Amino acid sequence: MTTPQPIFEFIRAPQLTVWSQAALIQFKRDRAQYEKKIEARCAVTNENKANVLVSIKASVETIVLDHLAHADIEAGIERKCGTILNSHVPDVMGMFKEWFNMDLHVQDIEARVSKYFVDFGRLVKEKGFIGVLGNNEGGQAPDRQKMKLRCRIMVENLSPTVLQVDVK
Template sequence: MAHDGRRDADGDIEMATAPPVFEFIKAPKLTKWSQPSLVTFLRDRRQYGGKIWERYLATGEVHENVLISIKSSIEPQILEHLARYVFKSEVFALSEETLREEIERKAGSLMNNHVPDVDKLFAERLRMDTSEKDVHARVASYFISFDKLVDDNGLASWVGRAEVTDAAGQQRMKTRCKLLMANLAPAMLRVDIQRLAEVTHRHVRQDDVALYELIVTRASLQQHYHQMQQEVKKAAPEKPKSTAKKSDGGGSKPTAATPTEARKNP
């Protein structure tokens, strides 16, 4: 570390503070106008934006001067295509907000307007990792996997986690919670949560945050009792195996005399 030769009151050399070193943060590029590409772009863009914000907080740089715009992140040919065929405008007239809204709209829509069998989709591809002993991590991973399936298949409008503001939002949240409950594992947890949702915890049918908390609570209890059962089973002494034959009363049963013997012994 460099120093300027000055000394403090104790005679020690004052070391100049080195400027912080930051990694180069590369903005994601949009190179294909397809729903899967847009989903990935938005996901990477959120991560990129978070890193830029952390850098802004650490250095005090002007956030807008550091952040690469969405418009600059789109391949020129795609931008020209959008301007002419989608917006019927010129490239220079396309605003950041207009592009963001169109990307989010297409990413959150069903590809080719095809409506998949949602119940089957989640039943086949959503799994809870019961081998994960940390219940919080297990449930968090389950919810994250659910949202990734939602994003990847353009189902945000139907079962996304956006805030509820109207009747359509209530129906969306109700369907979301129903799917989350239907694919829980093990079966004991699924049945437990579904019964509670029908009787004593009816609010979790339309509140995914409350549902998450209930799942964590009940799964933790089940995991606790499962581990206790395993520990008690291991600690219990083995019962000696009995090798003695059952007693027949101290003697053998008399055998019936054959007809020949009966004639010899009248």
């Protein structure tokens, strides 16, 4: 009697090869996914997560690492991801009109609204608008001006326009 062979997935740690905002945002996203996969693997195999995870230092290419202090890597990633590229404040309203729309194909209203908020948070992180619009995570007290701007963007991008008028 033969038994099927187990299938193992090789989980590779993401590599940081360039110190740019786009590369850092991608690295941060990939690193979070990598850590979740390792955590799930360790839950099944009873391995120690600290022994299995590749350190952030080992994930950075040596040429890039030569120019950075080890202690500043994670803080630098957070700082750079949370600022606007080259300290230039773009037309945030115009960008969100282009990228952010309510999905009217979702029939369930609660699911549609939930997806709307999730999509907004994802866009803020992906486009590096955390410095301008703030972040709703971590239990910190939100900046009043940033919250006003967040709400204004979300209301102006509501569909259909009748809903926009009702919310205002």
